[in-house]
Amino acid sequence: MGDHRVAVVTGASRGIGRAVATALAGAGHAVVVGYAGNEAAAKEVVDRIAATGGRAVAARADVADENAVAALFDTATEAFGGVDVVVNSAGRMALSPIADLDLADLDALHRTNIRGTFVVAREAARRVRPGGAIVLVSTSILGLQFPGYGAYAASKGAVEAMTLILAREMRGRDITVNTVAPGPTATELFLEGKDEATVEHLAKQPPLERLGTPADIAGVVAFLAGPGGRWVNGQVLRANGGIV
Template identity: 80%
Template sequence: MSNQRVAIVTGASRGIGRAIATTLAASGQAVVVGYAGDHAAAEQVVEEITAAGGQAVAVQADIADEDAVAGMFDTAQRSFGGVDVVVNSAGRLSLSPIADLALADLDALHRTNIRGTFVMAREAARRIRPGGAIVMLSTSIVGLQFPGYGAYAASKGAVEAMTLILAREMRGRDVTVNAVAPGPTATDLFLDGKDQATIEHLAKQPPLERLGTPADIAEVVAFLTGPGGRWVNGQVVRANGGII
């Protein structure tokens, strides 16, 4: 047990977070499957991991609630002995022109994406063991600047800023801190509300001429949190097939 790495992955009940959780588990890490509300989906992830011979436990937590986040880290400590990897994949998306966005929607988005990321980063900085890795999820929309994504891109710009500063603040701790910024990725969240023509148009944008998959993003996270990624620190990795 002492040599096993332990990962906390938020937003792990579906989409990119789920792929990250199962990929890290397949590499031999024990995984805390963090989720906001869908208990059944989170338990399915745990079952998938354990059926493959891995170790996992599901923990419900609002990442913007510091007590809930502390409890998630407590569970990792109690169940597996500590925390070596923290991946914050939980996030909220609101699409609207800036002129039309309700401020209540802006506040809800920023509560999850900015405050939630900060709370996760703060707890990770306090508790992660030497040799550990922290990865925050941003978005390539920060650079693509698609209309309708103003509030979302602004929140993820904040995620990138605090991630890169945390990397410098962890000096002397032997902990890497990076962000991964996916491009258009074929998740339920991304595909919802888009017609086939829009999806096909977006898929043609990268030189590789396809949408990303959750597995594409999970493999980047696995590299950054594994032994091969130890010299990558304080970076934003734009995993988007070359779209920008």
């Protein structure tokens, strides 16, 4: 399953998506590094993969734009011959009590996290080859239910709601569909706006007494995308060190 597998990873220019792209490349996948706007960061990921003997290309796409996403998959087919693994790591976060939330922020969350996930999943359902895997990304906030995360959690709840349904719709095609729900993970997106005391408090919550790392999450995704994960299907895996 190694050398000829091709992965499309959205949100791959930074954070968890970047770690996923490099992990899949390390497992033998050719990788399309999808990014929203930071071309330089995406190129760094491609160069890093190439430096270790892997194959990768960068492609810009707004995940909520169905034409851009179709073009992203076209890039995978033109560069590497098809698509076997799709990981939708692109996401947006906005924190606010529900009473105070700017509805423009709610619309932006909906567009990226719900519509974007749906558009990528729809294209994946049309294109992924037999033996392939679709991996979506949610959040362990759905279980933790911290104040301030209402809109974000609601958007990711939609992702979890479609997981088993899409897995069942793939019946007969030998394609798995799962969602990974990270807990607090040391990414720029997570750390932004949090003081040291808050970060320290969150790091002490899991029995393992640390924040997750992008590599921790990437390892779970690589498992689901690889031969060892073939019998895991329609599941939401809470990768959070035991915090919930």
